[in-house]
Amino acid sequence: xxxxxxxxxxxxxxxxxxxxxxxxxxxxxxxxxxxxxxxxxxxxxxxxxxxxxxxxxxxxxxxxxxxxxxxxxxxxxxxxxxxxxxxxxxxxxxxxxxxxxxxxxxxxxxxxxxxxxxxxxxxxxxxxxxxxxxxxxxxxxxxxxxxxxxxxxxxxxxxxxxxxxxxxxxxxxxxxxxxxxxxxxxxxxxxxxxxxxxxxxxxxxx
Amino acid sequence: xxxxxxxxxxxxxxxxxxxxxxxxxxxxxxxxxxxxxxxxxxxxxxxxxxxxxxxxxxxxxxxxxxxxxxxxxxxxxxxxxxxxxxxxxxxxxxxxxxxxxxxxxxxxxxxxxxxxxxxxxxxxxxxxxxxxxxxxxxxxxxxxxxxxxxxxxxxxxxxxxxxxxxxxxxxxxxxxxxxxxxxxxxxxxxxxxxxxxxxxxxxxxxxxxxxxxxxxxxxxxxxxxxxxxxxxxxxxxxxxxxxxxxxxxxxx
Numbered sequence: 001x002x003x004x005x006x007x008x009x010x011x012x013x014x015x016x017x018x019x020x021x022x023x024x025x026x027x028x029x030x031x032x033x034x035x036x037x038x039x040x041x042x043x044x045x046x047x048x049x050x051x052x053x054x055x056x057x058x059x060x061x062x063x064x065x066x067x068x069x070x071x072x073x074x075x076x077x078x079x080x081x082x083x084x085x086x087x088x089x090x091x092x093x094x095x096x097x098x099x100x101x102x103x104x105x106x107x108x109x110x111x112x113x114x115x116x117x118x119x120x121x122x123x124x125x126x127x128x129x130x131x132x133x134x135x136x137x138x139x140x141x142x143x144x145x146x147x148x149x150x151x152x153x154x155x156x157x158x159x160x161x162x163x164x165x166x167x168x169x170x171x172x173x174x175x176x177x178x179x180x181x182x183x184x185x186x187x188x189x190x191x192x193x194x195x196x197x198x199x200x201x202x203x204x205x206x
Numbered sequence: 207x208x209x210x211x212x213x214x215x216x217x218x219x220x221x222x223x224x225x226x227x228x229x230x231x232x233x234x235x236x237x238x239x240x241x242x243x244x245x246x247x248x249x250x251x252x253x254x255x256x257x258x259x260x261x262x263x264x265x266x267x268x269x270x271x272x273x274x275x276x277x278x279x280x281x282x283x284x285x286x287x288x289x290x291x292x293x294x295x296x297x298x299x300x301x302x303x304x305x306x307x308x309x310x311x312x313x314x315x316x317x318x319x320x321x322x323x324x325x326x327x328x329x330x331x332x333x334x335x336x337x338x339x340x341x342x343x344x345x346x347x348x349x350x351x352x353x354x355x356x357x358x359x360x361x362x363x364x365x366x367x368x369x370x371x372x373x374x375x376x377x378x379x380x381x382x383x384x385x386x387x388x389x390x391x392x393x394x395x396x397x398x399x400x401x402x403x404x405x406x407x408x409x410x411x412x413x414x415x416x417x418x419x420x421x422x423x424x425x426x427x428x429x430x431x432x433x434x435x436x437x438x439x440x441x442x443x444x445x446x447x448x449x450x451x452x453x454x455x456x457x458x
Contacts, residue, residue: 013302017277047327117401119329119372122208122427123251123457143209143457145282147329164207187282187304189246 002200003038005081006030007059010046015078018186022193024200032064039203041068045080049091049105049150052080062098069100074202075178076134082173082180083150091150101175103155108148112166119149124163124171124183132160132174133202137194144171144181144188144195151182177202209457210420210449211251211428212442213284213405214435216241219258221267223436238271242279245435249442250281251457254307254375254430257287269301276302286334290314295322299330307332307375310348312366313355323370328402333371335363337392338379344392351379359392360399367400374400375430377407385411385434388419393426403427410434413448420454 002019004012006028019026019042027034035041043065045052056062069075077085086097089105097105108120128140146163152170162168163183172195173180179199185192217224222236242253255275257268265288276283285298286307295306306326312319312333322331336347337359344359363374376396378389388409397404406419407430416429434440449456 011299011302011304013273013300014276014280014304017302018280021278021280117403117427120208121329121373121403122211124208146208186280189281192280 001038002026002040002042002203003034004028004042004044005035005056005061005065007052007055007061009052009055009080010044012044014186015042015044018193018196019200022197022200024196030059030061032060035061035064035068038068038073040074040076040200041065043075043077043081043084045078045084047080049080049083049089049097050093050095053084053089053095053097056084056098066098066100069098069178072177074199075100076199077178077180078186079148079182079184082182083152085173085178085180086152086155089150100178101152101155101158101173101180103152103158105150106153108151108165108167108169110153111151111169116166119147120163120165120169121147123188124165126161126163126171127168128161130160130174132172132179134172134174134179134195134198135160136198136201138191138198142191144183144185144191146171146183148182152180207455208427209251209455210426211405212249212416212445212456213252213254213428213430214245214250214442215254215256215407215430215432217256217258217432218268218271218287220264221271224258239274239278242275245442246279246281249446249458251428252282252284253279254284254286255303257285259288269297272298272301272303284332286332290318292318292321292325295326295330299326305330305332305373307334309334309336310350313346313348313357316366316369319366319371320369323372328370328372331371332373332375333363333366334375334377335359336377336379337389344395347379360395363396364399367402371402373403373405373427375405375407378409381409382407384409385415387411387415388429390419390422393419393423397423397425405430407431410440413440413445416440416445417448417452417454420449421452
């Protein structure tokens with residue numbers, strides 16, 4: 001079973017539908033015990049880092065994720081959920097993340113030319129940098145859908161794919177059993193479903 | 207590099223797509239779910255569902271349709287039509303919409319933009335504007351283009367973006383339906399005024415109109431159209447092939 005961690009941030013409808021579409025058994029849950037039972041865990045999220053981080057830790061799901069990650073369970077953060085996997089974020093202040101991947105979240109305005117629009121929104125191509133189980137069904141240059149104004153920095157060692165937007169922005173990351181996508185696989189057509197399928201196969205779901 | 211988006215728009219009334227469509231291999235041509243799947247498969251980058259239902263019964267059918275579509279179509283889905291309150295945002299977002307487009311509702315109550323942006327983020331709030339020249343001035347029209355609001359279009363768009371609109375759909379009533387190409391003068395003026403994505407609407411009649419749009423105004427992010435896609439006058443796969451050949455960044 002794939003558990004989608006529901007800590008009151010964002011719309012989980014499409015994410016749940018995508019996993020159903022690839023035939024995975026999926027549960028949207030706010031219960032830490034469900035995360036413990038799950039084969040894989042997805043950490044979604046949209047909005048501001050500070051609020052999301054607070055809700056995640058206050059709900060007890062933050063600690064549950066840290067515990068399950070330590071056991072080697074496959075975990076995937078999506079969009080803000082990916083950013084929450086990192087040590088900290090500099091989105092309007094400095095805020096603590098889960099610390100499951102080393103690096104920090106910073107404004108894309110730090111690295112992109114100022115004539116480019118912010119947020120980085122739309123379809124962009126993945127530049128695959130490294131082998132990873134979640135690349136199993138996709139190819140270099142496949143397009144995925146992004147919406148974000150902050151990016152993961154200082155994490156070259158864990159970067160699986162980047163997307164070029166005036167600078168190579170971190171798109172996919174992996175630290176052993178912990179994965180993250182800056183883009184929205186649930187909104188990225190067949191490519192996105194293929195990424196979710198590959199992630200689901202890292203557990204015992206399909 | 208971010209690609210230019212091609213967006214078909216479906217007008218939905220009482221659960222059916224309104225303008226008759228005609229595609230080979232598509233049996234139920236007026237099913238929004240089937241059409242959405244069809245467009246998604248042939249390379250549409252995003253879909254807009256426009257609810258033109260007048261009754262509350264029709265509105266319920268619309269949200270059911272939305273749920274069915276969002277279960278099967280995994281590209282960004284924008285919903286517009288009848289969005290007047292934050293509760294309307296909530297209703298369609300819960301059914302699987304990713305973005306909500308507000309038009310007359312923002313003219314009546316401009317605060318809806320900032321309220322929705324605070325709740326759901328700027329990326330979720332799409333301002334849609336119907337614009338027509340009156341005595342040489344770009345004016346905002348409301349109620350499906352029937353009412354001149356007296357607002358000057360570029361300053362209205364700027365105001366809404368400053369208050370949280372994350373994207374703007376600019377529909378030129380002067381070029382709409384004429385099939386002579388997009389309103390480049392209007393789009394230029396809007397692109398110069400705001401830094402959020404601008405979606406061009408109204409006037410496309412053939413593939414070259416999209417090529418001209420993206421070549422002449424590189425700041426435009428997307429082209430939206432309805433009947434030329436529905437009637438097969440422009441095939442999305444072919445349009446994208448031609449855009450690629452013209453060196454316009456495109457998802458294929």
